[in-house]
Every structure is written in structure tokens, then in C-alpha cells.
Amino acid sequence: DSGVTQTPKHLITATGQRVTLRCSPRSGDLSVYWYQQSLDQGLQFLIQYYNGEERAKGNILERFSAQQFPDLHSELNLSSLELGDSALYFCASGTGGQETQYFGPGTRLLVL
Amino acid sequence: AQSVTQLDSHVSVSEGTPVLLRCNYSSSYSPSLFWYVQHPNKGLQLLLKYTSAATLVKGINGFEAEFKKSETSFHLTKPSAHMSDAAEYFCVVINQAGTALIFGKGTTLSVSS
Numbered sequence: 001d002s003g004v005t006q007t008p009k010h011l012i013t014a015t016g017q018r019v020t021l022r023c024s025p026r027s028g029d030l031s032v033y034w035y036q037q038s039l040d041q042g043l044q045f046l047i048q049y050y051n052g053e054e055r056a057k058g059n060i061l062e063r064f065s066a067q068q069f070p071d072l073h074s075e076l077n078l079s080s081l082e083l084g085d086s087a088l089y090f091c092a093s094g095t096g097g098q099e100t101q102y103f104g105p106g107t108r109l110l111v112l
Numbered sequence: 113a114q115s116v117t118q119l120d121s122h123v124s125v126s127e128g129t130p131v132l133l134r135c136n137y138s139s140s141y142s143p144s145l146f147w148y149v150q151h152p153n154k155g156l157q158l159l160l161k162y163t164s165a166a167t168l169v170k171g172i173n174g175f176e177a178e179f180k181k182s183e184t185s186f187h188l189t190k191p192s193a194h195m196s197d198a199a200e201y202f203c204v205v206i207n208q209a210g211t212a213l214i215f216g217k218g219t220t221l222s223v224s225s
Contacts, residue, residue, distance in 0.1 A: 002155065030169075032187065033212070033213075035213070040139055042215060042217050042218065043202065043213075043215035043216075043218075045211075045212035045213060045214070048212065050212050056209065056211030056212060058212055090155065090156065090158075096210065097197070097210040098144045098206055098210045099210075100158055100161055101145070101213055102158070103148075103155045103156040103157070104155055105154065105155040106155050
């Protein structure tokens with residue numbers, strides 16, 4: 001158990017809908033990272049937050065957004081969902097910089 | 113830009129035999145390198161991490177990896193495979209800014225009895 005929690009575990013929704021994925025980091029970690037794992041793209045970095053501020057962006061679509069709250073939990077919002085957004089979404093947390101990132105169990109999103 | 117290449121998409125071994133999963137990296141600076149493992153329907157677990165303190169890095173569950181700068185390699189080894197080692201293994205480099213992990217495409221390890 002990494003100490004990073006993600007909810008929900010599974011999500012099934014329809015095209016065009018909007019969903020919110022939630023992540024709670026390990027105690028003491030200020031950084032939260034979001035990754036997407038899909039069969040065709042593999043594991044890709046989406047976005048990083050550090051202590052409530054956006055720190056870095058990767059291959060994140062404009063339809064996707066994230067935020068980190070004062071209690072350090074983070075939410076990833078996915079809107080106008082398409083079939084291709086079906087994937088496993090991971091949250092990781094860490095202290096920032098070159099340090100280790102610890103991953104949550106993931107949220108499996110299926111868009112029908 | 114940093115990148116990692118996992119040279120085998122699938123490796124099959126028998127229980128009790130050695131495991132070798134190969135990874136080459138590309139980086140313009142001295143990188144931090146990781147191996148993560150993903151068991152079926154599970155999250156990603158850190159196996160080990162290299163940060164330039166020692167070229168031979170020991171990880172969990174008997175795995176180790178050797179950083180070879182001259183070969184730009186970071187291969188993962190284990191002397192004796194166990195059935196529970198069957199999983200997907202990812203070689204990972206962190207970008208210079210320390211903001212993102214860059215994953216290889218993964219190697220599926222199968223272990224037969």
C-alpha cells in the first residue's frame with residue numbers, strides 16, 4: 001500500500017459526459033501528479049500540482065483540467081468525454097523534484 | 113530530451129531461473145532512473161531507484177539493477193524467478209525539471225513452473 005488513495009476505482013460513462021477523479025496524496029507529500037495509461041499511448045504524464053499550484057503540464061488535453069485543494073487532495077476533471085479517453089488514470093504523490101513518486105491504485109474509466 | 117527504451121516487450125522464464133529485463137536510456141544529464149512493477153489490475157509499485165550514489169542498486173523482492181553510463185543501460189536482474197514475479201515492468205527516467213516520469217513501453221514477464 002503506497003498511501004496514495006484514488007476514488008472511484010471504476011467509472012463507466014457515456015460520450016459527451018463529464019467525470020471527476022479524486023486523489024489523496026501520502027501524508028506529508030506536497031506534490032500530486034496525474035498520469036494516463038492507455039493501450040496505444042502507454043503511460044503518459046498529464047499534470048503536476050505542488051502545494052496547490054500548477055507546476056508542470058504534459059500531454060493533457062484542453063478538455064481535461066485539474067486542481068489541488070488546501071488539504072492537498074487533487075481532482076482531475078475530464079469533460080466532453082470521447083471513446084478514446086477510456087484508460088487507467090493514475091495519481092502519484094511525492095515531495096517534488098527528483099524524488100520518488102508513489103502511485104495510487106488508479107481509476108479505470110470506460111467511455112461507452 | 114530524456115527517453116528510455118525497453119528492449120524486450122515480453123520475456124518468458126522458468127521458475128528458479130535468472131531474470132534479465134533490458135533498458136537503455138537517453139539523457140543529456142545524469143538522470144534519476146527507476147524500475148516500477150505493475151501486477152495485473154494493480155497500481156504501480158516502485159522496485160528500485162538510481163540516483164548516482166551507487167551504480168548497483170538493490171530493490172525489493174530480490175531485484176537489482178546496474179547503471180552503466182558507458183552503455184547507457186539500466187538493466188533489471190533477479191537471480192531466481194518466482195511465480196509471483198509475473199507482471200509488467202517499466203523502466204522510467206525522470207525529466208530534468210523533476211516534474212514528470214517518462215515511462216518505457218513496458219516488458220511483460222511471464223514465469224512458468
